[in-house]
Amino acid sequence: MTFDQRTPKPTLVSLARQVGVSRQTVSNVINNPEVVKPGTREKVLAAIRASGYRPSAIGRALRTRRSMNLGHRLFPVADGINGAIMDRFLHSLSEEAQGRGFRVNLLTVEDDLHEVETLTDLHQGLSIDGAVLTHTYAGDPRPDRLEASGVPTVAWGRPWGKEDTGTWVDVDGGAGTEEATLHLRSLGHTRIGFLGWQRPNNVGEDRCNGWLRGVAGLGCEDLLIESTDGLYEGAQGAKELLARGATALVCASDSLGLGALTAYRQQAIPTGPSIPVIGFDDTPVARAAGMSSVAQPVEACSRQLVSMITTQLQGMPLENSHVILKPTLVLRNLQSFAR
Amino acid sequence: MTFDQRTPKPTLVSLARQVGVSRQTVSNVINNPEVVKPGTREKVLAAIRASGYRPSAIGRALRTRRSMNLGHRLFPVADGINGAIMDRFLHSLSEEAQGRGFRVNLLTVEDDLHEVETLTDLHQGLSIDGAVLTHTYAGDPRPDRLEASGVPTVAWGRPWGKEDTGTWVDVDGGAGTEEATLHLRSLGHTRIGFLGWQRPNNVGEDRCNGWLRGVAGLGCEDLLIESTDGLYEGAQGAKELLARGATALVCASDSLGLGALTAYRQQAIPTGPSIPVIGFDDTPVARAAGMSSVAQPVEACSRQLVSMITTQLQGMPLENSHVILKPTLVLRNLQSFAR
DNA sequence: GATGTTGCTTTGAACGATCCAGCCATGATG
DNA sequence: CATCATGGCTGGATCGTTCAAAGCAACATC
Structure with a gap:
């Protein structure tokens, strides 16, 4: 606060004067140390350390025309x-x-x-x-x-x-939902639904297509519901899909997935050791709830x-x-x- | 991409030359328009608009020693x-x-x-x-x-x-939890618990103190549980507090609050039109779940x-x-x- | 001895803006 | 008429850095 004007900030010039070399040499010590003779370099480095000098990002930016x-x-x-x-x-x-x-x-x-x-x-x-x-x-x-x-x-x-x-x-969202779907198939499910987002939504359609590829040959096309994102919508959609005979669900988001989980619980659907609902994004909440999910890198x-x-x-x-x-x-x- | 060197970027100097005034006048048009005679000002402004000139934040920062x-x-x-x-x-x-x-x-x-x-x-x-x-x-x-x-x-x-x-x-967190507690009292609750965070945690203690002030005289000191944050911990803590006779809960976070909600539901506790659990931070999830919460400004x-x-x-x-x-x-x- | 070559260092010139002191008309005041 | 204030504008200096070119030894080559 009050230190502001105590000592003027060190600059390339002030350091150069102090050490007895030119500004460019000091600059080189910082940016191209290998071109400076080791002896000189050490002297300059010592002065830099002693003064606590930091290159001015702004001076540099002005010259290099890069703000970083x-x-x-x-x-x-x-x-x-x-x-x-x-x-x-x-x-x-x-x-x-x-x-x-x-x-x-x-x-x-x-x-x-x-x-x-x-x-x-x-x-x-x-x-x-x-x-x-x-x-x-x-x-x-x-x-x-x-x-x-x-x-x-x-x-x-x-x-x-x-x-x-x-x-x-x-990220290849479709590949993610496809893998999720195939995993559910490998568990024996043949009625796998998809909770997605309302169109138009490119990301959502991509994820939906992955599910479609995954359920190919199963005749699950009736098990698709697309809504806005949210816990409530997930629960509603899941209820509907379960009513249509779905046993497992792939979801376009963890929100929808978590909502779906609550629907399973409320209806006390008999499931195996875990509820066959897979979310998307692997958010902390999915982790906390123990829900499987597709994780983006x-x-x-x-x-x-x-x-x-x-x-x-x-x-x-x-x-x-x-x-x-x-x-x-x-x-x-x-x-x-x-x- | 290939436009880079087509036309050099306009600067104060290039504009000044173009209009036939000094750089300082152009600078003044930008920073202190009122000191420039209207006629001159208009000419300069026209040139600025025509050229698409933007002051260089870096040149400015170098001189003013402010990067903004x-x-x-x-x-x-x-x-x-x-x-x-x-x-x-x-x-x-x-x-x-x-x-x-x-x-x-x-x-x-x-x-x-x-x-x-x-x-x-x-x-x-x-x-x-x-x-x-x-x-x-x-x-x-x-x-x-x-x-x-x-x-x-x-x-x-x-x-x-x-x-x-x-x-x-x-934010006066204690005032928030106190208000939440008093609201629950006004609904008739006399056994109001608090789900908080493990100590030491200054924010958590502040919120806990608000609850303590709120339940003054009710003898609820046994209805305090402090854990790490999370849905699971909220559910566990709530179960325990309900077992100890709590009927309503104030929570240090929405995570704990949402966890508590699930505990209420699982145990099918008879409540009024809404479950008497109040969270903290008024997050989108609380909104989605319909849970009351203390909102920070x-x-x-x-x-x-x-x-x-x-x-x-x-x-x-x-x-x-x-x-x-x-x-x-x-x-x-x-x-x-x-x- | 003239000519390179190499390694290290210096110097001048930007980069684009603002600060500050001063200049020049004009007009008011004594 | 001399003096001073004022509005409008200018030009030098400066902020801190890097680029490009040049300087300068010392040493090798022909």
Whole structure:
């Protein structure tokens, strides 16, 4: 507070004067130590340590024209349960970015167009070097517009319908629900239902298609219910599907799955050692409830995204601009409180 | 992508040359329009619009020594349910900061000391102007160290035991649980239990004390159970408290509360039109389940914090460095699916 | 002895903005 | 007429860094 003007902050110049070398030599000690003679290097390093010098990110940014910041829009939390996955994503994104010297700069905007506008402004003003998008959908205008404005962009989620454009990483949700479905088949179930989301919803349709592939030949097409997301909707949908003769359920989200669990319990359906309901996203709540769930490799996605945008920023070509990662099925036995 | 070098980015100098005035005049049009003669101003504004000029945040920051960024550590998500409140906080923090021209810069670190170190580095390197802390606790070293390093800091959560130090905003959790307890009393309950968190936990003890004040004179001291947070623990604790004769419950979190709800249901306890369990934080899940809950004024907290740190950054004195806001009790009727 | 070559270091020139002191008309005041 | 204040604008200096080019020994090569 009162220390502000006690000692002026050390800079390259002040350090250089102090040690008796030029500023560039000090700069080299920091950025290219190998070009400086070891003796000189040590002297400079000692002075740096003694003074507590930190390079000014801003001075550096002005010269290099790189702020080492990535812009990212923070979406409002819709649902505490499913929000957990965006939380994980944000955390790992920040972590991976930090690992490569970048930091994540948050944005809150009203809609997609404001997002594009703000990101463009920030990019033009050199506040951010690139953008990380989420919540992509068919017809999403953001990737194109950002590219047109020259903003390097990567997206978590494919640009549905235009998968060959842009730079993105996505999870093969269909493969996840298919694996879940086949697992239930392997347990002997032949009437497997799917609780999904109302259309249009690209992610939801993808997951639904995985289930369809999984139940191929079983004639389960009547066991599909699509609603909005939520515990209540999950419970209602499950009741209906059970009434139609379903014995096992695959769900598009953990919220729907947890809702379905309560329906099973209320109706005291005789099940094996665990209730045959499989959720999606493997959220902490699913873990707590002991529900099986399809887990997205969120951390791997972040790592891939950061890797992609940094190579892009270095002007290097990407070997692969479109990456699809496989989810894994996490099986649990409902050791939960509410068994 | 290929537009990069087509036209060099406009700058104050290029605009000034173009319009035929000095750079300072263009700068004034942007920052102090009132000192420029209207005629000149219009010409400059026209050129700005035509060129799509954006002031370079970096050039500006170098000169003003303000990056307009606030550092904030992102904690890992412990629990999808309670994580929702941190999510809300982050969102509103970013929004409020943006309203004053600041942006939030995320950090992920392993522990408190790394947090202090990183924030100090970023501050020294002029990457951030100040820091916003959360998850404060008794003996928390962070505020003191950051102040010692000259990093302007505000915290969401008081520095327990040293409430007269630092700059912080907190919610009066005890007032919330007390109100919840009194509400249950007004419904006729005389055996009101509390499901809390294991000690030591300053926030939890605060909430527990509110309950204690609320049940004063009822002799409910035996109806206290403190555990780790979670649905399972909530259910177990509730069973135990019901066995001890409790008829209504106040909980330190929505997780515990939701767990408690399931215990009520399993035991088919006769209740009125709604189950007398009150949670804390009013998370989306509580809303979905129809559970009453104590709601923190998260947005007001963010606003206050941003207001405090910005006035501090402007070198202006704070009239009040310690702010406590009251939570509100949100009553619901369990119109939920699982009634 | 002239000419490279190598290893280490220095110097000038940006990068894009704001601060600050000063300049120049114009008009008011004594 | 001299003096001073004022509105509007300008230009130098500065913030801290890196890039590009050049300087300068010492040593090897022809």
